[in-house]
Amino acid sequence: MSKAKRLLDILLFVSAKKKFTAQEISDEFNISIRTVHRYILDLSDMGLPIYAEQGRNGGYTVLSSRLLPPILFTEDEAVSIFFAFQSLHYYRDLPFNTEIQSASHKLYGSLQEEAKRKVDQLQSYIAFWNPKRAIETPLLKDVLEAAIENKNLHFHYESKSGTTTKHTHPIGVYAHDGLWYMPAFDFTKQKILLFRVDRILSIIESEENKEVFVNLKEWFSSNFENKQPIRLHVLLSKEGVRQCKSAPNLEELVVIKEDGTGYINSIIDKGELNFISPLFYRLGMHAQIVEPKELVDILRQQAKDILSMYPEND
């Protein structure tokens, strides 16, 4: 077997084992101890952070975490990785910040000049904009860890009514619009609630739990099921069509007529009414609500509240 291949095998072996003696490698790969010492010198020259402890009970120790075999990327693949990293620049807190830094550095360093320019250009022509929030999410990594390790999580939470204590089992973590959310089973309320990770003030403790809950994907899809179906029927002007087409939950429901106007006439979840009412409020004349009466009531009630708060005095 060629030296290069053998070196690689040893690299993988030792970076998994972390601590070992020359004798062990000699036995494992059937090579002389003298050669093991030479190989380790080579690996060290190649940049593997390894150090030796002298004397009885000594041996070698690999510092870095496990290494992968060398990978040959094409330039375009490298650019795509930078592109993906770019999309993360706009989050304040991320679970893998240091690793992203070092991976970026390794990749950028091995690009040729021309490709470096391409990457630099990419960064000045494309962006993933988040309303760049000042909101800190220091516990993100801890929460994600608890979720992945299937642990229960007890924490202090900043809710409407002040600081409360929650006993939960996290389903997962997701980012939306620059904020991090955690759906979790609440043992007190016996159902899955949605928590904002930045509002978790401190983690009290986490503990193992063997029970199996839904996973994040299942939770997402179950959330699309209608809990309280209700018919939404709205007539839309041309502009109304345009704006509804940009609304998260409505876009697929809009039916466009030949003259450019349109309508919505389908079943939605009653819980969404509060969510979509601001849109119809903004649309005003551009959206004529036929059904449900509840939605009209919400709009009218809020309009009355506003008028009573700001009485005509001019």
Added chain:
Amino acid sequence: MSKAKRLLDILLFVSAKKKFTAQEISDEFNISIRTVHRYILDLSDMGLPIYAEQGRNGGYTVLSSRLLPPILFTEDEAVSIFFAFQSLHYYRDLPFNTEIQSASHKLYGSLQEEAKRKVDQLQSYIAFWNPKRAIETPLLKDVLEAAIENKNLHFHYESKSGTTTKHTHPIGVYAHDGLWYMPAFDFTKQKILLFRVDRILSIIESEENKEVFVNLKEWFSSNFENKQPIRLHVLLSKEGVRQCKSAPNLEELVVIKEDGTGYINSIIDKGELNFISPLFYRLGMHAQIVEPKELVDILRQQAKDILSMYPEND
């Protein structure tokens, strides 16, 4: 020089040159032609997609795009790259889809079993949720290309008033809330406008342009300057504080008092009024607007419109 190092040098040389003869390599690196043939066999065994054309004017041709020297990633760095790719899964259209696929594949293949499980788990516990996956943006790649190559772009656009033709110079492309936007200098209106890439119906043509415009970063930062400063003064209940803290542009302006209530009293851009009015509409009693009068007028006018649309008949 060791064989491995020489092979790498040749790998980089040929993957940049694409087409070459054995004689050229022999001259460039001062090795015999016989050895060049041997080396090329080695590279081919290593997976470099290279083929030979026989006969006069023949030679070798490298198929794939340029290769980077082999990179040693740690397992954690590999995981961070998967994490970054994960964040892109939630866009329907992306400029580097195929490269992301192949890079993913290479990385995943060289992970050890344990790490594979970790990556799989990651994908079921973390998500980047994006509400507008259904909207197609087929021209994204073309638009980005025109931006990077500093070209002018003429296209058909679906605007409020129907289909129009735009003559622009793109500044760049950015994603926000699941949609792709393109700020571009409009030659007709002689200023920078914001276009939605999914509303670009077809590209008529693009042409070189030597002129220099602002780049995307400059455009972003210039957009934070107040064009028409106006004072916003609002008194907030505890719930009002909570909700304003979650609003993109307001969160940093909120001042919290000891009892948990708070207020906003600072200068904002007049253009933002239309943007924030739905929030105050929703807050109702939880936000008492002191200034500006314009905001109150917007709320009152819209409330009146709503009430006149849905007259009391119950």
Added chain:
DNA sequence: TTAATCATGCCAGTAGTTGTCATGTTTTTT
């Protein structure tokens, strides 16, 4: 003190690499 380690040097035997020469094949040019 002894045993277990790493560290390093030397040397001869082995294994791998290289250059040269020879022979073929394919394709284009003359």
Added chain:
DNA sequence: AAAAAACATGACAACTACTGGCATGATTAA
């Protein structure tokens, strides 16, 4: 048809690198 330019492959001797064994030292723990 012949010549030229290229790849393809084999044989072999010269050269180079690698390996294992042995020796010697240094360091540490039992």
